[in-house]
Amino acid sequence: MQGIRDDRPVIIGISGSERAGGNTDLALDYAGALVRERGAVFRTVYLRNHRISPCSPCGDCNNRLSPCALPDDMPAIVEEMKRADGIIYAVPVHGFGLAHLMQIFIERAGVGYLRFDRPLANKVGGIIVTGRRYSDASVHNQLVDNLLLNRMILVGSGFPALLRNTSSEPGLHDTEGLEALERMAHRMIDMTLLLRKHRSATGEPVLPLADRNERVVRQRSASLTHS
Incomplete structure (x- = not known):
C-alpha cells in the first residue's frame, strides 16, 4: 500500500561475476534467501549488467574535490x-x-x-568468494x-565465506563454505538490527561522523602547517 513506510533492513548483494547463473550468483541467491527469511530486504546488483568505465588517465584522483565525471x-x-544497511561483495577468483x-x-x-565523505561508514559488510x-x-x-x-563494520563469522567447486557445472557443494556463508548472513542482520536499535535509543551513529574521512584530517593538518 502507498504511504506505508518500509523500515526493514536492506542488504545489497554486489555480484562481480561475468557468468550469469554461475557459482557466484548461486551463492548470492543463497545469501539473499537467508536475509529474506530474517524479514529483511535483499537486492542484487549484477555488475555485468551495468556500464562501468575503468579509471581514466586523468591523473587528478588524489587531488580532486568532487566525484568522478x-x-x-x-x-x-x-x-x-x-x-543500504549492509553490503555483500560476491566475486569469483580469476587468474589467481x-x-x-x-x-x-x-x-x-x-x-x-x-573517498570524499566515506558514506559507507558504519554499514555492515560481508564477503563471498567463489573459486576452484x-x-x-x-x-x-x-x-x-x-x-x-570505507569504515564499514565487518562481522566475523568464524571462517570466511569461501565456496569452492571443482566441477565444471555451477553448484553449491562446499558444506563448510555454506556454513560460513550462513553465519555471515545471520550475523550481518543481527548487527544491522543492533545498530538500528542504538540509533533509535541515542539518535547518534555508533562512530562519530568526524572519523569518516581521513582526507579532511590531512587537509586540516596541512592548513595549520601553512598558516
Whole structure:
C-alpha cells in the first residue's frame, strides 16, 4: 500500500561475476534467501549488467574535490549502496586474483566517489568468494581491506565465506563454505538490527561522523602547517 513506510533492513548483494547463473550468483541467491527469511530486504546488483568505465588517465584522483565525471552507471550504484544497511561483495577468483569486474568497480567507487565523505561508514559488510581451489583467501583479504578502508563494520563469522567447486557445472557443494556463508548472513542482520536499535535509543551513529574521512584530517593538518 502507498504511504506505508518500509523500515526493514536492506542488504545489497554486489555480484562481480561475468557468468550469469554461475557459482557466484548461486551463492548470492543463497545469501539473499537467508536475509529474506530474517524479514529483511535483499537486492542484487549484477555488475555485468551495468556500464562501468575503468579509471581514466586523468591523473587528478588524489587531488580532486568532487566525484568522478566519467559518464557511466557508477553514480546510481553508489547511491543504492548508500541507502543500504549492509553490503555483500560476491566475486569469483580469476587468474589467481580478483575478477576484473569487481576490481574495476572497487577502484572507481573508492577513488571516484567514496573517498570524499566515506558514506559507507558504519554499514555492515560481508564477503563471498567463489573459486576452484587457489587464491580465494587472497581475494577475500583484498576485499576485507576495501571494506575497512570505507569504515564499514565487518562481522566475523568464524571462517570466511569461501565456496569452492571443482566441477565444471555451477553448484553449491562446499558444506563448510555454506556454513560460513550462513553465519555471515545471520550475523550481518543481527548487527544491522543492533545498530538500528542504538540509533533509535541515542539518535547518534555508533562512530562519530568526524572519523569518516581521513582526507579532511590531512587537509586540516596541512592548513595549520601553512598558516
